[in-house]
Amino acid sequence: MFYEPKNGHGLPHNPFNALIAPRPIAWISTRDSEGHDNLAPYSFFNGVAYEPPQVMFATTGGKADRALGKDTLDNIRDTGVFCVHVVEEAATEAMNTSAGSYARDVDEFSRAGLDRVDCDMIACSRIMNAPAALECRLTQITQLPGAANHVCFGEVVGIHLRDDCLVEGKFDVTTFRPLARLGYRDYAVVRDAFTLKRPGE
Numbered sequence: 450m451f452y453e454p455k456n457g458h459g460l461p462h463n464p465f466n467a468l469i470a471p472r473p474i475a476w477i478s479t480r481d482s483e484g485h486d487n488l489a490p491y492s493f494f495n496g497v498a499y500e501p502p503q504v505m506f507a508t509t510g511g512k513a514d515r516a517l518g519k520d521t522l523d524n525i526r527d528t529g530v531f532c533v534h535v536v537e538e539a540a541t542e543a544m545n546t547s548a549g550s551y552a553r554d555v556d557e558f559s560r561a562g563l564d565r566v567d568c569d570m571i572a573c574s575r576i577m578n579a580p581a582a583l584e585c586r587l588t589q590i591t592q593l594p595g596a597a598n599h600v601c602f603g604e605v606v607g608i609h610l611r612d613d614c615l616v617e618g619k620f621d622v623t624t625f626r627p628l629a630r631l632g633y634r635d636y637a638v639v640r641d642a643f644t645l646k647r648p649g650e
């Protein structure tokens with residue numbers, strides 16, 4: 450089949466995000482200007498540069514009482530910082546709980562039963578036992594076409610790696626099994642990996 454998105458797909462569910470899969474999930478903690486912690490997953494997410502390390506995520510749609518759509522982005526606009534956590538298979542339920550459309554002052558760390566500690570480089574909480582946590586400073590927010598579509602870019606200024614995830618000096622995904630987002634309400638778990646050298650290596 451072929452379709453032009455502006456004319457509709459004619460399928461029971463929008464296939465768009467099933468075409469861009471699997472996607473890593475950024476589990477993002479922020480703090481609002483009154484000190485309330487916030488936590489939510491974002492799978493329109495990726496790394497975009499090595500030196501200095503930078504990441505991006507996108508928010509789409511939103512809540513009527515938010516200037517930029519969602520609590521995460523509004524908090525980042527106010528404070529200039531955020532922390533991205535890697536989601537392991539064991540945290541699937543907690544991640545999903547944190548995605549609920551709660552009121553602004555609801556603390557998703559508590560809702561999801563997650564322990565927190567302070568970040569080292571930024572004024573923000575982080576999940577205590579995440580496989581990895583990337584402390585980030587906002588570099589820019591870019592408005593995209595459409596209503597309440599924004600991309601947020603940040604520079605990673607501090608990185609926490611859980612000790613048991615390091616095997617012979619490498620961050621080993623088989624130790625924690627990353628959760629990935631597929632289309633619809635579907636997910637995948639990375640349970641094994643293989644190595645492929647590039648031509649000439």
Ligand SMILES: Cc1cc2nc3c(=O)[nH]c(=O)nc-3n(C[C@H](O)[C@H](O)[C@H](O)COP(=O)(O)O)c2cc1C
Binds near residue numbers: 489
């Ligand atoms: C696995 C997963 C991935 C998600 N990815 C995104 C995303 O990339 N962009 C987005 O706007 N919402 C995404 N959502 C929905 C948000 O997590 C949800 O709207 C949440 O309530 C936002 O919380 P906040 O207002 O505290 O930022 C995702 C939800 C789940 C469960």
